[in-house]
Amino acid sequence: MALQEGEVYHCPDPDCGCEIEVTRGASDPAAAGAANPRCCCGREMQRGPASVAA
Ligand SMILES: [Zn+2]
Secondary structure: OOOOOOOEEEOOOOOOOOEEEOOOOOOOHHHHOOOOOEOOOOOEOEEOOOOOOO
16 A cells, blocks of 8 residues: 555564554556655554554
């Protein structure tokens, strides 16, 4: 799924804990592909904040 403005992605590695927010989404989602962004530590980032309580 292409990145969309305002989405938050977090690194699944608790030892890393990196989290990013998309400040500008893909202008054409159909052309942007479906890969998740990759963290600086090399892991594929997961959509949503890491601290999802419920
Ligand atoms: Zn990371």
